[in-house]
Amino acid sequence: MKYSNSWMAKTLACWVGGLVLSLTTSSGLSLAEFPGDGDWHQWRGPERNGVSSEKGLAASWGESGPPMIYQVRGMGGGMASVSLFKDRLYSIGELEGKVRLVCRKLEDGELLWATPFAELAGSPNGTPTVDPETGLVYAVSFDGVLACCNGETGKLVWSTSFQKDFGGKMESVWGYSESPLIDGNKLICTPGSAKAMVVALNKNNGKVIWTGPSPAGQLRGNDGAGYSSVVVSEARGVRQYIQLIGHGIVSYAANDGRLLWNYDRVANGTANIPTPIVHENFVFCSSGYDDGGTALLEIQKQGKQLKVREVYYKKNSELQNHHGGMIMIGDYVYMGHGHNQGFPACVKWKTGENVWGRARGAGNGSAAIVAADDKLYFRYQDGTMALIATNPSQYELLGQFKLPTHEGESWPHPVIQDGRLYIRDQDYLQCFDVSAK
Numbered sequence: 120m121k122y123s124n125s126w127m128a129k130t131l132a133c134w135v136g137g138l139v140l141s142l143t144t145s146s147g148l149s150l151a152e153f154p155g156d157g158d159w160h161q162w163r164g165p166e167r168n169g170v171s172s173e174k175g176l177a178a179s180w181g182e183s184g185p186p187m188i189y190q191v192r193g194m195g196g197g198m199a200s201v202s203l204f205k206d207r208l209y210s211i212g213e214l215e216g217k218v219r220l221v222c223r224k225l226e227d228g229e230l231l232w233a234t235p236f237a238e239l240a241g242s243p244n245g246t247p248t249v250d251p252e253t254g255l256v257y258a259v260s261f262d263g264v265l266a267c268c269n270g271e272t273g274k275l276v277w278s279t280s281f282q283k284d285f286g287g288k289m290e291s292v293w294g295y296s297e298s299p300l301i302d303g304n305k306l307i308c309t310p311g312s313a314k315a316m317v318v319a320l321n322k323n324n325g326k327v328i329w330t331g332p333s334p335a336g337q338l339r340g341n342d343g344a345g346y347s348s349v350v351v352s353e354a355r356g357v358r359q360y361i362q363l364i365g366h367g368i369v370s371y372a373a374n375d376g377r378l379l380w381n382y383d384r385v386a387n388g389t390a391n392i393p394t395p396i397v398h399e400n401f402v403f404c405s406s407g408y409d410d411g412g413t414a415l416l417e418i419q420k421q422g423k424q425l426k427v428r429e430v431y432y433k434k435n436s437e438l439q440n441h442h443g444g445m446i447m448i449g450d451y452v453y454m455g456h457g458h459n460q461g462f463p464a465c466v467k468w469k470t471g472e473n474v475w476g477r478a479r480g481a482g483n484g485s486a487a488i489v490a491a492d493d494k495l496y497f498r499y500q501d502g503t504m505a506l507i508a509t510n511p512s513q514y515e516l517l518g519q520f521k522l523p524t525h526e527g528e529s530w531p532h533p534v535i536q537d538g539r540l541y542i543r544d545q546d547y548l549q550c551f552d553v554s555a556k
Contacts, residue, residue: 159203159536160249162298162348163489167394169446171491171535177555178494180506184520185540188550191228194221194543197242198296200532201541201548202256204249204270207231210543211243211258218243218260220268228548232273236266244296245348246532250322257306257322261294263287265308267325277325281344285310285318285330290343290365291390300349300360302373307360311344317362317371329376334366339410340386341365346442352397354418355425361402363391368404368416370425379425380418384432387411392442396452396468402427403468407441407458415471431471438466438473443487444532446495451511453488453495461486461499465511474511481505481519487532496540498522502529504542523549 163169177185195212202209208223217235224231237243241261248257254270263281268274281287281295287310289295300307306322315330333342347363351373358373367383385391387408396403405413415430438456445454452468455461456477461484464476480486484500490509494517497505502525508515522529526545534541538554 158205158249158251159534160251161202161301162200162246162248163394163444163532164534167300167348167350168396169444169489169532170448171489173491173535173538175555176492176494176535176538176553178517180518180520182520184504184518185551185553187523188539188552189228190523190547190549191223191230192546192548193230193233194546194548195219195233196545198244198528198530199543200246201534201543202247202249203534203536203541204251204254207270208541208548209247209249209256209270210548211245211247211260212546213239213242218264220247220256220258220266220273222256222270222273223548228550234268234273234275236260236268236275236278237262237264241294244294246298248299248301250301253323255322257299257301259295259297259299259308263289263295263310265299265325267322279320279325281308281310285315286312287315288312288343290341290345293346293390295344296346297344298348300351302351302360305373307349309344309349309362309364311342311364313342316344316364316369317349317360317376319376331371331376332378333364334369334378334381334383338366338381338386339383340367340388340391345391347392347394350395350397352402352418354397354400354402355420357425359425361395361397363393363395363404363406365391367391368395368402370418380427382414382416382427382429384429385412385414387435393440393444396445396447398447398468401430401468403445403447403452405438405440405445405454407435407439409435409458411435411439411441413438413440413471415468430469433471438464438471441485442530443485446488446490448490448509451509453490453509455486455488455497459485459500461497463495463497463507463514465514475514480507481516484528485530487530489533489535491535496533496535498529498531498533498542500528500530501525504533
């Protein structure tokens with residue numbers, strides 16, 4: 120297999136689709152709504168918050184780390200994470216000059232099929248989404264080709280192009296990295312054009328249900344889609360889709376795509392990446408680079424209209440998640456702070472108060488994180504895995520080890536299910552046993 124010459128530059132947004140994580144109820148979706156019984160069928164898990172319901176995991180790691188169950192090659196080039204459904208694992212990669220949706224056996228990593236769905240424009244980054252109701256799988260290429268495939272056979276069911284069919288664009292040069300959202304019969308995604316910033320498609324045939332416009336006016340940031348993924352909020356009793364785009368945070372009515380509100384102070388002028396955290400009537404959002412920062416917004420209602428109130432804003436030097444995601448657990452948000460730093464940090468989300476952290480952790484570079492069984496799994500850019508307690512009282516490192524491969528920046532988000540830790544590293548897929556012995 121062969122990687123593109125510029126995969127490193129073009130995949131800054133790996134993690135993307137929005138990196139961020141929140142409480143198990145924060146996305147507005149409950150596990151009961153998904154027939155997959157907790158399968159990690161999409162970006163950041165059943166509720167798009169990076170929190171696994173797993174229990175009985177190892178309380179610490181020795182120097183060598185957890186035992187490896189298997190390692191396979193043939194995932195292709197790219198920074199996408201993996202989605203799990205029933206006995207299968209899905210991801211996308213650059214293989215043999217094409218962008219392919221790859222399906223493997225969950226048990227041992229055996230390749231089942233690898234369906235080409237787009238010409239190669241850059242290494243793909245967005246994690247596929249599986250519909251637990253139909254078993255259909257959705258994936259987005261670097262240049263915005265959205266494909267729907269049969270999860271059993273890999274056969275292409277339908278496809279559309281964000282650029283050709285919606286006039287879409289990205290805010291910068293690193294390509295589409297979104298993971299589409301399934302909500303009922305709708306597939307929600309972000310082409311990034313003025314008239315179709317966010318769209319709702321019929322998940323079975325790709326037909327347009329509605330298009331949601333971009334916010335207008337003199338706004339911070341850039342035109343186009345960001346590197347985030349849509350989450351669902353029920354704030355003030357209104358079902359809405361919340362997304363981080365080039366011009367900041369936007370919200371669209373789930374029923375008809377009306378732009379409900381927007382907030383641009385958190386937008387930076389390079390790449391807006393982390394997926395927002397939604398919880399009750401609040402949105403916790405962050406972005407990196409020199410002009411990003413972190414904000415907590417409260418969604419309010421005025422008559423029949425919604426608006427947002429800025430509870431606080433913290434400039435980038437105080438608190439920022441470049442990429443890798445944030446996790447809300449109870450009254451606290453855990454995250455990697457700093458531009459390409461990933462300094463472990465714990466903050467009170469209601470006030471923005473720093474509780475601990477913001478100093479060098481076990482590894483170097485940004486950190487992609489997931490939570491399970493009262494622990495944080497930090498995957499650092501340099502290939503270091505760290506186990507950290509979700510303890511608001513203090514930073515507590517429970518173990519660390521070096522991943523067996525480091526094929527590029529170690530950005531794809533880790534996934535935990537059934538006592539196993541899944542790691543995508545470009546062409547490699549690794550599976551570790553993290554259960555308690």
